[in-house]
Amino acid sequence: MNEIVRDREADLPRMSPVDLRSYCDHNSKMRESTDISKIAPALVRAQAMMENPARNRSVQVRTQAGSYQFRYATLDKITDLVRRALAENGLCVLQPIISTERGAALVTRLLHESGQWMECEILLPPLGSNPQAFGSAVTYMRRYSISAMLNISADEDDDANRAAGNHYQDLPARKERNPRQPREEATDLGEVVGDAVARTLVNRARLAEGVEEGHALLEAWLQRATVLEKLRGTKAWDSLERELGAGLKRSLGVEPAAAFITALRASEPQHIAALQQHWEGKWAGTLSAMQQEAPATYAMLRRHVAAQIARVRAMTAEEPAPAPAAPAFRAQLKDAAGEVVSNPITDAVAFAEAYAEAWRGVEPDMRAKLARNNVRALGQAAKDAAARAVLDRLSAAEAAEPQPAG
Incomplete structure (x- = not known):
C-alpha cells in the first residue's frame, strides 16, 4: 500500500x-x-x-x-x-x-x-x-x-x-481491439443477481432493531432464499450470513437468531440432529414464548428451518447413512394447569391431534401454558413427518387468527 x-x-x-x-x-x-x-x-x-x-x-x-x-x-x-x-x-x-x-x-x-x-x-x-x-x-x-x-x-x-x-x-x-467481441461468461447470471439482492438484504439486516424489523427481515429472506442460495461458498454469502445473524439477534433475540444460523449452516445429518435437540431443549422456552407472542414470526422461522432441513436431506439423499432406530413415542397430554388428561399415547400423530384439539378448546390466553406443559412431547412428536404436518397446520391457523389490539 x-x-x-x-x-x-x-x-x-x-x-x-x-x-x-x-x-x-x-x-x-x-x-x-x-x-x-x-x-x-x-x-x-x-x-x-x-x-x-x-x-x-x-x-x-x-x-x-x-x-x-x-x-x-x-x-x-x-x-x-x-x-x-x-x-x-x-x-x-x-x-x-x-x-x-x-x-x-x-x-x-x-x-x-x-x-x-x-x-x-x-x-x-x-x-x-x-x-x-x-x-x-x-x-x-x-x-x-x-x-x-x-x-x-x-x-x-x-x-x-x-x-x-x-x-x-x-x-x-489505447486503441480498442475487437470492441464487439463478446466477453467470456465468468459468472452464472443467478450469482450476479444473488449478489445484488444480498447487498440489499445485508443493509436491511444492519438496520434491524425491533421485533417488527426482525419479522420483516425473516420475510425478506424467505422471499429471496432461492436466489440467495446460489451464493453459498462465496464471500458475499459469508457477509450475508454474518449480518443476518447479527440483525436477528438484535431484533428477535439470541435463541431465534441461533436457530436461524444453525439451520443455515447445516450440511450433514448430524447438524440436523443437533438443531432438533437444541430446538426441543435449551431453546424450547424462548421459542415457545415466541410462538405465543409473535406467532407469525415464529411460523416464518419454522419455515426457514424446515427448508434448510429439506436442503440437507436432499444433499445426502444419494448416499443415505444408516440412521439409528428412533425411540418409540410415548407421552401423556397435559392441560394448561399441568394436569395429565390422557392415558399414555404411543402414536406421534395421535398425540399431535389430541394436542390440537386441546389447543382449540382452551382460552387464547392459556395457550402459552398449554404449550409449555407439553413442549417436550411436542418436540418428540414433531420428529414424525405426519405429526409435524398436524402441528404446522395448527401454527398456521394460529398465525391467521386476528391479534388482540395493543
Missing part, C-alpha cells in the same frame, strides 16, 4: 485507492422501495446485456516507493456502456449530491419506470477546501457506485490516485 501523502494546503491526509474503497464500503448504505417486483427482473435483464467496460485510458503513477502503470475505464465510458441496456429495460441512473447530518453524500439511484427504485448512499470523505480533490473524489465515487450497483468492473482510476496524493501522467489512449 502507498504511504499517505499529506495535502500541504489543507494539511489533511489523502487516501490511497485501497483506503478510499474501504472508506466507501464502511460509509455507505443501500435502500430500496417497499416493492421491487418490477425493478428486480428489469435489472436482471439489463445486467445480462452489459459487458465490463473497456479500459480506455492508461496512467503512469509515481508513488513514494517507485512507480507503476495501470489501465482503467473512465466515467463517460461506463455511462455510455450501461445507458442503452438500462433504457431498454425501463431503467435509468440518477447521481445527485445531497446534504446529510454527517455531511455531503453521493446518492446513486436506479429508477424504474414503475416508480420502484434501489439506491446506494455514500458519505463523501473530508478533503478540505481543495476543489480539485473534492471533484476527483466525487468522480471516483460515481464510478465506484454505479459499477458496484450494476456489478461491472472498471479497475482502478486516476481519481483514486489523485485522492491518494500520487503524481500521475496520462499516457496516450
Whole structure:
C-alpha cells in the first residue's frame, strides 16, 4: 500500500485507492422501495446485456516507493456502456449530491419506470477546501457506485490516485481491439443477481432493531432464499450470513437468531440432529414464548428451518447413512394447569391431534401454558413427518387468527 501523502494546503491526509474503497464500503448504505417486483427482473435483464467496460485510458503513477502503470475505464465510458441496456429495460441512473447530518453524500439511484427504485448512499470523505480533490473524489465515487450497483468492473482510476496524493501522467489512449467481441461468461447470471439482492438484504439486516424489523427481515429472506442460495461458498454469502445473524439477534433475540444460523449452516445429518435437540431443549422456552407472542414470526422461522432441513436431506439423499432406530413415542397430554388428561399415547400423530384439539378448546390466553406443559412431547412428536404436518397446520391457523389490539 502507498504511504499517505499529506495535502500541504489543507494539511489533511489523502487516501490511497485501497483506503478510499474501504472508506466507501464502511460509509455507505443501500435502500430500496417497499416493492421491487418490477425493478428486480428489469435489472436482471439489463445486467445480462452489459459487458465490463473497456479500459480506455492508461496512467503512469509515481508513488513514494517507485512507480507503476495501470489501465482503467473512465466515467463517460461506463455511462455510455450501461445507458442503452438500462433504457431498454425501463431503467435509468440518477447521481445527485445531497446534504446529510454527517455531511455531503453521493446518492446513486436506479429508477424504474414503475416508480420502484434501489439506491446506494455514500458519505463523501473530508478533503478540505481543495476543489480539485473534492471533484476527483466525487468522480471516483460515481464510478465506484454505479459499477458496484450494476456489478461491472472498471479497475482502478486516476481519481483514486489523485485522492491518494500520487503524481500521475496520462499516457496516450489505447486503441480498442475487437470492441464487439463478446466477453467470456465468468459468472452464472443467478450469482450476479444473488449478489445484488444480498447487498440489499445485508443493509436491511444492519438496520434491524425491533421485533417488527426482525419479522420483516425473516420475510425478506424467505422471499429471496432461492436466489440467495446460489451464493453459498462465496464471500458475499459469508457477509450475508454474518449480518443476518447479527440483525436477528438484535431484533428477535439470541435463541431465534441461533436457530436461524444453525439451520443455515447445516450440511450433514448430524447438524440436523443437533438443531432438533437444541430446538426441543435449551431453546424450547424462548421459542415457545415466541410462538405465543409473535406467532407469525415464529411460523416464518419454522419455515426457514424446515427448508434448510429439506436442503440437507436432499444433499445426502444419494448416499443415505444408516440412521439409528428412533425411540418409540410415548407421552401423556397435559392441560394448561399441568394436569395429565390422557392415558399414555404411543402414536406421534395421535398425540399431535389430541394436542390440537386441546389447543382449540382452551382460552387464547392459556395457550402459552398449554404449550409449555407439553413442549417436550411436542418436540418428540414433531420428529414424525405426519405429526409435524398436524402441528404446522395448527401454527398456521394460529398465525391467521386476528391479534388482540395493543
